[in-house]
Amino acid sequence: MELDPLLLSRIQFAFVVSFHAIFPVFTIGLASYIAVLEGLSLKTGDPVWEKLSRFWISVFAVVFGMGVVSGIVMSFQFGTNWSNFAQASANFLGPVLSYEVVTAFFLEAAFLGVLLFGRDKVPRGVHFFAAVMVAVGTFISSFWILSANSWMQTPAGVELQNGMFRVTDWGEAIFNPSFIYRFLHMGLASFLTGGFVVAGVSAYYLIRGRDVAANRRALSMTLWLLLFLSPAQLFIGDMHGLNTLEHQPTKVAAMEGNWERASGVPLLLFAWPDQDAQENHWEVGVPKLASFILTHEWDGEVPGVAEVPREEQPPVGIVFWSFRVMVGLGLLMIGFAFYGLWLRLRGRLYDARGFLQGLRLMTIAPFVAVLAGWFVTEVGRAPWVVYGVMSQAEGLTPSLSGGMALFTLIGYVLVYAVVFTAGMYYLTRIIQAGMSEETAAEPSGGRPKRPFSAAHTPFDETAESAR
Amino acid sequence: MEQIDLTVIWAVIIAFGIVMYVLMDGFDLGVGILFPFAPDESSRDVMMNTVAPVWDGNETWLVLGGAGLLGAFPLVYSVFLPALYIGVFLLLAGLIFRGVAFEFRFKANRSRYLWNWAFAGGSTIAAFAQGAVVGAYIEGFETQGMVYVGGPLDWLTPFTVITGLGLLAGYALLGTTWLIMKTEGELQAWAYRLTTPLLLAVLAVFAIISIWTPLVDDYVRERWFGNIRLLWVLPAMALVCAWLIWQGVRRRQEGIPFVATMGVFVFAYLGLLVSKWPYVVPPDHTIWDAASAPGSQLFLLLGVLFVIPIVLAYTAWTYWVFRGKVRPGEGYH
Ligand code: HDD
Ligand code: HEM
Ligand code: HEM
Numbered sequence: 197m198e199l200d201p202l203l204l205s206r207i208q209f210a211f212v213v214s215f216h217a218i219f220p221v222f223t224i225g226l227a228s229y230i231a232v233l234e235g236l237s238l239k240t241g242d243p244v245w246e247k248l249s250r251f252w253i254s255v256f257a258v259v260f261g262m263g264v265v266s267g268i269v270m271s272f273q274f275g276t277n278w279s280n281f282a283q284a285s286a287n288f289l290g291p292v293l294s295y296e297v298v299t300a301f302f303l304e305a306a307f308l309g310v311l312l313f314g315r316d317k318v319p320r321g322v323h324f325f326a327a328v329m330v331a332v333g334t335f336i337s338s339f340w341i342l343s344a345n346s347w348m349q350t351p352a353g354v355e356l357q358n359g360m361f362r363v364t365d366w367g368e369a370i371f372n373p374s375f376i377y378r379f380l381h382m383g384l385a386s387f388l389t390g391g392f393v394v395a396g397v398s399a400y401y402l403i404r405g406r407d408v409a410a411n412r413r414a415l416s417m418t419l420w421l422l423l424f425l426s427p428a429q430l431f432i433g434d435m436h437g438l439n440t441l442e443h444q445p446t447k448v449a450a451m452e453g454n455w456e457r458a459s460g461v462p463l464l465l466f467a468w469p470d471q472d473a474q475e476n477h478w479e480v481g482v483p484k485l486a487s488f489i490l491t492h493e494w495d496g497e498v499p500g501v502a503e504v505p506r507e508e509q510p511p512v513g514i515v516f517w518s519f520r521v522m523v524g525l526g527l528l529m530i531g532f533a534f535y536g537l538w539l540r541l542r543g544r545l546y547d548a549r550g551f552l553q554g555l556r557l558m559t560i561a562p563f564v565a566v567l568a569g570w571f572v573t574e575v576g577r578a579p580w581v582v583y584g585v586m587s588q589a590e591g592l593t594p595s596l597s598g599g600m601a602l603f604t605l606i607g608y609v610l611v612y613a614v615v616f617t618a619g620m621y622y623l624t625r626i627i628q629a630g631m632s633e634e635t636a637a638e639p640s641g642g643r644p645k646r647p648f649s650a651a652h653t654p655f656d657e658t659a660e661s662a663r
Numbered sequence: 664m665e666q667i668d669l670t671v672i673w674a675v676i677i678a679f680g681i682v683m684y685v686l687m688d689g690f691d692l693g694v695g696i697l698f699p700f701a702p703d704e705s706s707r708d709v710m711m712n713t714v715a716p717v718w719d720g721n722e723t724w725l726v727l728g729g730a731g732l733l734g735a736f737p738l739v740y741s742v743f744l745p746a747l748y749i750g751v752f753l754l755l756a757g758l759i760f761r762g763v764a765f766e767f768r769f770k771a772n773r774s775r776y777l778w779n780w781a782f783a784g785g786s787t788i789a790a791f792a793q794g795a796v797v798g799a800y801i802e803g804f805e806t807q808g809m810v811y812v813g814g815p816l817d818w819l820t821p822f823t824v825i826t827g828l829g830l831l832a833g834y835a836l837l838g839t840t841w842l843i844m845k846t847e848g849e850l851q852a853w854a855y856r857l858t859t860p861l862l863l864a865v866l867a868v869f870a871i872i873s874i875w876t877p878l879v880d881d882y883v884r885e886r887w888f889g890n891i892r893l894l895w896v897l898p899a900m901a902l903v904c905a906w907l908i909w910q911g912v913r914r915r916q917e918g919i920p921f922v923a924t925m926g927v928f929v930f931a932y933l934g935l936l937v938s939k940w941p942y943v944v945p946p947d948h949t950i951w952d953a954a955s956a957p958g959s960q961l962f963l964l965l966g967v968l969f970v971i972p973i974v975l976a977y978t979a980w981t982y983w984v985f986r987g988k989v990r991p992g993e994g995y996h
Binding site: 287360366597618653 | 963
């Protein structure tokens with residue numbers, strides 16, 4: 197059997213970037229939460245805020261460390277597997293991706309150490325300031341990376357000369373047509389991720405009756421936040437979709453599972469898209485609703501996938517279903533936020549066990565939604581790397597053989613399996629150890645830079661205690 | 664005219680970034696390479712503690728180098744990475760394992776030996792892969808126009824194996840001399856003992872490279888045996904540094920061996936650069952062929968010029984805070 201380097205590279209990129217992305221989406225949200233906690237602590241002097249902040253900083257340290265480790269891999273992926281694309285787009289992507297690293301570098305150099313290890317060594321105001329700067333820094337990092345990605349979706353401000361893009365207008369290229377929607381949608385997604393994780397962990401502690409005072413406050417606070425953010429995400433998501441309709445109509449057609457351009461198109465709740473037959477099986481839908489959502493008119497026209505030749509169509513099934521997973525989870529999040537409000541108004545928020553258990557399970561929902569959303573975006577872009585200009589096949593490294601791609605794909609899966617297992621296992625231990633655990637021996641003299649060392653929980657039992 | 668200036672500035676920045684990376688990550692990779700041979704477990708604790716506060720700052724130079732290359736010399740990025748595909752993967756896998764080992768070893772109890780292996784294995788593989796990259800650069804890449812057209816294992820030749828082992832020995836030497844400076848007692852004595860044999864290994868590899876390259880590469884021969892006699896200062900200085908290491912070990916000096924080892928690296932590195940200048944993707948492409956558009960170089964330069972001084976200041980400050988000997992039982996974890 198012939199191994200296809202293109203397919204394997206796509207799988208590899210999808211794997212390593214998905215792995216990387218789950219950490220930053222969480223750290224971006226968590227960094228802002230920590231900054232808020234530090235601010236409250238500074239303002240009120242109430243020790244509860246500091247306790248919460250200490251706990252979440254130790255979680256943050258581990259997750260951030262994993263984000264950095266997996267990010268290093270990402271910065272080489274374009275060159276190893278997509279060297280033609282890297283070469284062609286370097287004039288724009290090179291500086292933009294470097295700016296993301298430079299920001300991360302700067303952030304790490306200047307403020308992360310103070311946030312993680314400086315609590316007792318710098319004035320409280322400075323510590324708060326460091327927390328704010330780390331939060332701002334994660335946003336600047338995602339600003340650049342999302343600009344790069346959006347440019348690949350909706351290229352602007354460049355012209356193609358001798359096979360290389362030249363930037364004609366930096367402003368247009370950086371703030372390309374889909375950037376602002378993607379940035380807002382991703383920013384909200386990060387806050388939702390942070391919010392649901394904090395809510396889920398607080399719920400877990402409340403069920404166990406641990407640190408009740410602190411966790412009630414954390415839960416109450418995050419539920420207020422989620423009450424506003426989850427509907428906002430629906431709104432921004434809708435605008436994001438409308439923008440995509442304008443610039444990438446085929447992607448929207450795939451999201452809707454609509455093969456032929458038509459008016460009065462139903463919103464499909466279930467369908468089995470069949471790429472070969474260019475039609476769906478077992479359709480169940482709400483009449484005319486898709487037309488209404490996309491054009492705000494019941495008889496509006498919706499583009500169809502079959503308008504473009506077969507070779508230019510994305511795999512409809514993946515796009516269609518990923519989109520439903522994301523939107524479904526988004527609606528579920530709204531449901532949880534409002535149910536929380538209802539419980540709160542009736543004064544039963546903290547002892548509705550079913551609700552708390554549900555929140556615990558919801559901890560993974562935002563991660564799934566984020567990955568599903570990216571699958572919509574990225575698979576829906578297929579077969580283009582730079583939409584409408586350069587195809588994936590053209591971007592591929594010419595010297596790459598199927599065997600090489602398979603070798604590194606298996607390699608990354610194995611390496612990440614070990615790292616991820618160790619990381620998750622350790623995070624679970626931190627959470628089980630809980631908030632009251634006194635932070636053990638503070639570092640002696642100076643401060644270390646290593647992120648994880650802000651956590652003090654042991655990785656496993658000692659030989660004695662295991663016996 | 665303007666383009667030439669920017670490109671040269673970028674060549675200097677990238678060259679500087681690489682040497683910073685090699686020197687700084689070099690000694691902590693070296694400590695990892697030496698790890699399995701350490702006298703005992705408590706020495707291992709001390710060894711790791713000597714580098715724990717600084718290693719991840721050291722590694723950030725690699726990321727900056729990678730991204731900077733894409734921004735300023737895309738051709739280097741898009742030829743080296745495909746040509747060294749398997750090697751790059753091994754390098755990254757090595758660095759990942761070693762990175763997490765740093766974090767988890769201190770917190771592990773029963774599983775500690777596993778993290779020991781992850782640390783040592785990861786460091787060794789990463790160091791070897793970097794040495795092989797240097798060898799592959801010296802040997803050059805088969806390109807057609809702007810793309811690499813060689814095979815997946817072209818980089819793995821007897822020559823690159825030698826440079827790989829050479830860098831392994833070189834990093835180990837940085838490691839022992841670092842430990843001489845940072846530790847005392849039995850561990851320090853052990854580091855003293857290892858330094859001389861490692862130095863000899865490094866010199867042997869230098870000798871092989873210096874004889875081999877001019878023989879097989881006309882350009883390099885032309886450069887060294889042409890009319891710029893001044894170049895011979897570089898190998899001469901490297902030898903002086905080697906002699907200083909030797910003397911330093913004999914006289915039980917603590918700081919000089921490390922500084923002199925850094926000197927060996929710097930002079931060897933400069934020697935390598937002048938051998939190939941101005942070719943970055945030998946044998947066909949110079950830094951000007953490899954450069955990105957002037958506008959892109961300028962745009963990126965602004966950010967980098969702003970950040971590098973801050974990072975340097977911060978780095979200097981960290982090393983200052985963590986100066987002095989590390990003793991058993993003292994740590995930053
Ligand atoms: C917590 C995560 C989360 C949640 C609840 C939602 N999304 Fe989303 N969505 C993302 C996280 C995300 C994402 C991962 O952040 C994506 C991938 C790329 C992007 O810009 O955002 C995305 C992409 C994405 C796209 C693709 C845009 C494109 O690339 O062309 C659309 C149309 C929507 N979203 C619309 C929605 C709607 C209508 C939602 C209803 C609630 C929704 N999203 C909830
Ligand atoms: C949705 C996609 C992405 C987002 C939001 C994102 C954001 C971030 C953030 C916030 C960090 C800081 C570490 C952390 O918080 O965990 C980070 C690290 C990093 N990311 Fe990403 N990233 C994304 C995708 C990528 C891609 C595609 C690349 C490669 C081109 C990349 C390269 C890196 C690198 C190299 C680091 C480490 C920088 C360091 O040394 O600190 N990221 N990313
Ligand atoms: C949460 C983060 C992300 C996820 C989960 C994700 C997922 C994916 C998936 C599933 C593919 C394969 C598409 C296909 O083969 O049809 C892909 C391809 C790709 N993505 Fe992303 N992506 C993310 C963010 C990014 C970002 C931020 C960038 C750029 C800066 C990026 C650049 C690419 C490139 C270059 C490819 C390969 C070419 C292609 O298949 O179009 N991705 N990604």
